[in-house]
Every structure is written in structure tokens, then in C-alpha cells.
Amino acid sequence: MHHRIREGLSRIAVAMRSDDWNRAKATGLNPTQLSILDLLEGREAGLGVKDIAFHLGVSQPTATDSIAALERKGYVAKRSAGSDRRAVNACLTTEGRSVLDASGPTDSVAEQAVAALPGYEQENLLLALVKMIRQLQELDAIPIQRMCVSCRYFAPFAHPDAARPHHCNFVDAPFGQRDLRIDCGDHETASPSSRAASWDIFQQG
Ligand code: SF4
Numbered sequence: 784m785h786h787r788i789r790e791g792l793s794r795i796a797v798a799m800r801s802d803d804w805n806r807a808k809a810t811g812l813n814p815t816q817l818s819i820l821d822l823l824e825g826r827e828a829g830l831g832v833k834d835i836a837f838h839l840g841v842s843q844p845t846a847t848d849s850i851a852a853l854e855r856k857g858y859v860a861k862r863s864a865g866s867d868r869r870a871v872n873a874c875l876t877t878e879g880r881s882v883l884d885a886s887g888p889t890d891s892v893a894e895q896a897v898a899a900l901p902g903y904e905q906e907n908l909l910l911a912l913v914k915m916i917r918q919l920q921e922l923d924a925i926p927i928q929r930m931c932v933s934c935r936y937f938a939p940f941a942h943p944d945a946a947r948p949h950h951c952n953f954v955d956a957p958f959g960q961r962d963l964r965i966d967c968g969d970h971e972t973a974s975p976s977s978r979a980a981s982w983d984i985f986q987q988g
Pocket of ligand 1: 929936951
């Protein structure tokens, strides 16, 4: 079963890579460069090369080359990262943001495939993905993502309303399972103990 699901995910990844190429082609970038712009959006302080490589699952030399290409185009600028003057982060420029705006949203084939599922299957798939991504984080295979389940503003099952049981303390509003975020710009990572406690409640709910 595990192997067959992996095979299925790899087929979906092929379609998603094709989506990425189509979207990148329209911007004159390659998919890795466009992914870097996507990653930097909403991260005002930017990210260092090591973090960018870890997020995208590429080598540091590949990330370095891609950042340099984006810098030459004026889509990314390097800025000092905190008190260590030698540490620099890559940050999105106004020009880089314009490229992102022009590149999306797209009617990707992957999203079309999801849209063909009934609503309850979409919700179950979203939940399964949240759990898988969280497990990958626990294995240190990917960095902590900007998901609700790792956010300090997340209060799982804080309400009796089955349609909207969770609470976001950032916007101070309830929300449902189908609104769980995978990449939220307002996310702030909770402490390890808060994440573990929140995850326990989320799973039991
Ligand atoms: S701030 Fe974003 S990630 Fe955090 S709980 Fe609210 S919606 Fe979820």
C-alpha cells in the first residue's frame, strides 16, 4: 500500500512539474528560480541560501546559482541578516513581486484534478497532506512549513461547531478543517512544546 501511494504521488508530481514549467516559461525563469520567488513572498526578512536550498530540496550550489541569476535580473536583493554582518538573506524586490503577480494564478492541471473530487474527498486529502507534511517535518526531511498545525496562533477544536471547530488567534476567527492552511503568510512558528500539545488536540479531535 505504501509503495502504491508513493507511485501515485510521483505521477501527480510529474503533472505538477509540468505545471511549474508552463508557469515559469511565461516569466522567462526556470522552475527553481520561480520557486525561490514564491518562497520569498511574504518573508520580509528573506532567507539565507541554506534555508532556501532546504525548502526547495536542492543543493546549496544550485540555490546559490539561482539566487545569483535572480539578483542579476533585479528580482532578488541580498540584505544583511541580523547582527552577523557576514550573513546575508535573499529578499524579494518590487520587480520580483511583479513577476510573481504576472505569473499566477494558473489553472493548473493538478488543481483541476483536485477540483474533480467531491468536497469530502478534497477535505480528507487536505487532512492527509497536513499529516504527511507534519511527519516529514518530524523526520527533518523538510523544514517547518507555514501550516496552521505548527502556528502559535492555532487553537484546534476550540469551538463546538463541527463546521468551524478551530480558531485562529491572529485574525480572531473560527475556521473549518477545509480551511487549514499549508502556507500562511501570517504564520509564526510555535514553540516545540506548544506544537506537540496542539498536535495532540488536533489528532484527538
Ligand atoms: S495565522 Fe495562519 S497559519 Fe496561523 S492559525 Fe491563523 S490561518 Fe493558521
